[in-house]
Amino acid sequence: MKLSDILNSADKPLFSCEFFPPRTDKGEENLWSCLKELQAINPAYISVTYGAGGTTQDRTKGIVSRIKDKTGLSPVAHLTCVGASKTQLGELLAEYKAAGINNILALRGDAPEGMNSFEAVAGGFSYATDLIAFLREQGDxxxxxxTYPEGHPESKGGVADDIRYLKMKQDNGADCAITQYFFDNDTFFRFRDQCDAAGITLPIIPGIMPVGNFEQIVRFSSMCGAVIPAWLHEKMTPIQHDLDAVKALGIELAAKQCRELLEADAPGLHIYTLNKSEATIAIHQQIKDLL
Known part of the structure; x- marks a missing residue:
């Protein structure tokens, strides 16, 4: 089902999930096991990433096609500007179209490993805004x-820049925005109010990262610019080496965060699963009365 149709027909907030393509066959077996378990909660859509430089692009294509054909769930394929010319992107989109994949999450993408900054290839795009405009020309x-409620880590103008770019993405044809994960809901609420004032009307869906390994989240956050509040450090640091305790607290805190967002009229929630189903299903169980 098309993402735009899902958004337009929804009479309740959406609940969706993100996966990354594993690099090994064993990891892919685990992915399908997780997806099978998640079918019980019927997520509105499943997004699938691919690595810097398109390093898992073939696996991404295979996974989104199999999701569509075998699970009944609606896949969303990530597409970035990294390492691909306009011609190559057009060829990939033609393959997706032929396979019946019509949902794309358009991103600039991160610089490949070993590069200090993003550089477009010859004939490629430098910005997600341009990729979105190109996508809109390519078919249905x-x-x-x-979008980044705390500002993109490379942005010199902070959140104001991100709001300006989000308006451009909307004007170029984006149907919705999914946020980088955050832990302070007030940050999202401020960002949403500022977007409203800037004329942004597309649904802005909060991205949620349940903490299952605190050291890992600290590492992720240092790379993507997500802020870990002092209160979260205080709760997690004493138990960070007890993974069961971290996981239980992470689910509790994420469910509380999700409930507050939904009660404040968030149009949906997008869970970064890290290819695990347990936390996502547990969170859904605690908030399903709002979905």
Missing amino acids: FSIACA
Whole structure:
């Protein structure tokens, strides 16, 4: 089902999930096991990433096609500007179209490993805004984009820049935006109010990262610019080496965060699963009365 149709027909907030393509066959077996378990909660859509430089692009194509054909769930394929010319992107989109994949999450993408900054290849795109405009020209795709309530880590103008870029993404054809994960809901609420004032009307869906390994989340956050509040450090640091305790607290805190967001009229929630189903299902169980 097209993402735009899912958004337009929803009479309740959406609940969706993100996976990354594993690099090994064993990891892929685990992915399908997780997806099978998640079918019980019927997520509105499943997004699938691919690595810097398109390093898992073939696995991404295979996974989104199999999700569509075998699970009944609606897949969303990530697409970035990294390492691909306009011609190559057009060829990939033609393959997706032929396979019946019509949902794309358009991103600029991170610089490949070993590069200090992003550089477009010859004939490629430098910005997600341009990729979105190109996608809109290529056919009947439904387009999601990313946004950063705490500001993109490379942004010199902070949140104000991100709001300006989000307005451009909307004007170029994006149907919705999914946020980078955050832990302070007030940050999201402020960002949403500022977007409203800037004329941004597309649904802005909060991204949620349940903490299952605190050291890992600290590492992720240092790379993507997500802020870990002092209160979360205080709760997690004493138990960080007890993974069962961290996981239980992470689910409790994420469910509380999700409930508050939904009660404040968030249009949905997008869970970064890290290819694990337990936390996502547990969170859904605690908030399903709002979905």
